[in-house]
Amino acid sequence: MSCKETLLQPIKIGNRIAQNRFFIQPMECNKEDETGNPSSSTLQRYCDLAKGGAGMVSLEAITVTRESRARDNQLTIMPQNQEALTEFVGKVHEANPKTIFIFQLTHSGEISNPDFSKRVTPNPLPGYGGELLTEADVEKIMDSYVTAAKIAYKAGADGIDMKLCHGYLGSQMIRPHNDRDWKYGGSWENRSRFAFELIERIREAVPDEKFLIGSKVSAWEGFPGGFGTEGPHSPIMDLTEPIKLIKGLEERGASFIIQSAGSPSITISLTQVDKHIPYYAYMHQYWAKEFRKALKPETVVIGSNFSPFREGKNGLCAVTEEESSLLNYGAWCIENNVTDMIGLGRQSFADPYLPKKLEEGREDEIHYCLLCDSCLELLIQQSRVGCCVYDKEAHAELVRTRKEKGALKVSHT
Numbered sequence: 001m002s003c004k005e006t007l008l009q010p011i012k013i014g015n016r017i018a019q020n021r022f023f024i025q026p027m028e029c030n031k032e033d034e035t036g037n038p039s040s041s042t043l044q045r046y047c048d049l050a051k052g053g054a055g056m057v058s059l060e061a062i063t064v065t066r067e068s069r070a071r072d073n074q075l076t077i078m079p080q081n082q083e084a085l086t087e088f089v090g091k092v093h094e095a096n097p098k099t100i101f102i103f104q105l106t107h108s109g110e111i112s113n114p115d116f117s118k119r120v121t122p123n124p125l126p127g128y129g130g131e132l133l134t135e136a137d138v139e140k141i142m143d144s145y146v147t148a149a150k151i152a153y154k155a156g157a158d159g160i161d162m163k164l165c166h167g168y169l170g171s172q173m174i175r176p177h178n179d180r181d182w183k184y185g186g187s188w189e190n191r192s193r194f195a196f197e198l199i200e201r202i203r204e205a206v207p208d209e210k211f212l213i214g215s216k217v218s219a220w221e222g223f224p225g226g227f228g229t230e231g232p233h234s235p236i237m238d239l240t241e242p243i244k245l246i247k248g249l250e251e252r253g254a255s256f257i258i259q260s261a262g263s264p265s266i267t268i269s270l271t272q273v274d275k276h277i278p279y280y281a282y283m284h285q286y287w288a289k290e291f292r293k294a295l296k297p298e299t300v301v302i303g304s305n306f307s308p309f310r311e312g313k314n315g316l317c318a319v320t321e322e323e324s325s326l327l328n329y330g331a332w333c334i335e336n337n338v339t340d341m342i343g344l345g346r347q348s349f350a351d352p353y354l355p356k357k358l359e360e361g362r363e364d365e366i367h368y369c370l371l372c373d374s375c376l377e378l379l380i381q382q383s384r385v386g387c388c389v390y391d392k393e394a395h396a397e398l399v400r401t402r403k404e405k406g407a408l409k410v411s412h413t
């Protein structure tokens with residue numbers, strides 16, 4: 001089978017069919033209005049992605065309460081956003097009815113931005129902090145997630161990703177560092193309670209099996225007590241708990257797991273592999289494969305960090321450009337049971353139309369991500385995010401941001 005045939009093969013996700021193996025990663029754009037409703041440029045991005053033909057597209061992280069925002073202009077999913085979200089989803093589906101469109105539900109916990117949000121935490125990390133969560137607070141937060149899932153369903157979304165990655169509240173609850181003696185901390189049974197009760201409550205609130213539930217999970221956060229380490233004081237990787245987590249989610253109805261790693265406010269190059277260290281991407285494929293091995297064949301595993309492979313000009317050694325291109329290597333990962341779908345993050349900013357171009361035999365027209373990480377710079381600076389190489393507006397935003405706030409070095413080296 002050619003790489004094109006492999007990547008364009010449909011796949012069953014729960015009770016739905018994705019048209020091909022491309023998944024568009026949630027990518028925060030920080031472009032919403034003052035109530036957290038989608039703006040015209042939010043709509044443009046998701047309509048482009050739908051028309052671009054990826055099998056499944058995720059909405060960027062959408063916050064379940066206004067006071068748990070990491071970004072000033074972050075999308076929000078509360079009852080007052082219902083109407084705008086319904087209109088928005090309708091238009092995205094109209095752009096391509098075949099695209100599965102899911103929402104990534106989030107709460108930023110201790111990385112909520114104190115300039116406009118409230119930091120809360122199960123157990124503060126050195127240098128972070130915030131108000132210590134009580135059991136009643138956690139109940140309330142879970143209620144907000146359940147309300148958000150119902151809003152997503154009513155708005156016409158095809159499912160949700162319960163975000164358990166990248167150091168946001170979901171990660172903070174399950175990581176060994178949450179060793180406080182309370183209902184949601186200490187033992188694995190207690191730390192996993194948040195994730196497991198939440199998925200059960202969401203499934204109960206939205207019993208329609210066509211509404212997909214899944215989760216994006218950081219396999220290893222890469223600091224002492226981070227998720228995927230052997231204990232609260234050790235940075236050493238141990239996948240025992242990540243595997244227990246994804247199996248527990250699967251038992252409770254998750255039909256897909258998106259593999260990720262790192263906690264970007266601490267270990268940024270682990271989450272977004274840097275162009276100077278492209279071989280870090282191979283660690284993601286190792287984690288994806290471990291996830292793939294642990295789950296039932298029908299549970300879809302989505303791998304991450306495929307943007308660094310580009311058209312083969314990626315700085316990787318001991319490989320030919322052709323075999324290490326995103327398309328060839330991505331197909332190889334599917335054929336070799338590393339992953340079922342290929343997640344595209346930064347690459348989706350560079351070219352939302354990659355799947356369509358592949359389908360139409362226009363591979364030579366694909367714009368590849370240069371891994372300049374200016375999109376990340378814009379995000380960190382609370383500016384409006386886009387591809388600063390191929391999108392003039394985003395480039396102008398970068399120039400303005402650097403002028404007003406100074407340049408920021410986000411890359412590893």
Ligand SMILES: Cc1cc2nc3c(=O)[nH]c(=O)nc-3n(C[C@H](O)[C@H](O)[C@H](O)COP(=O)(O)O)c2cc1C
Nearest residue numbers: 025026027028060061305306307344345346375379
């Ligand atoms: C600007 C920007 C925004 C991001 N926003 C999100 C987000 O909302 N939710 C999430 O889970 N990951 C987010 N990520 C991480 C990506 O989804 C993805 O996991 C990471 O970029 C690695 O994939 P890539 O190599 O294809 O870019 C973001 C990354 C960038 C650069």
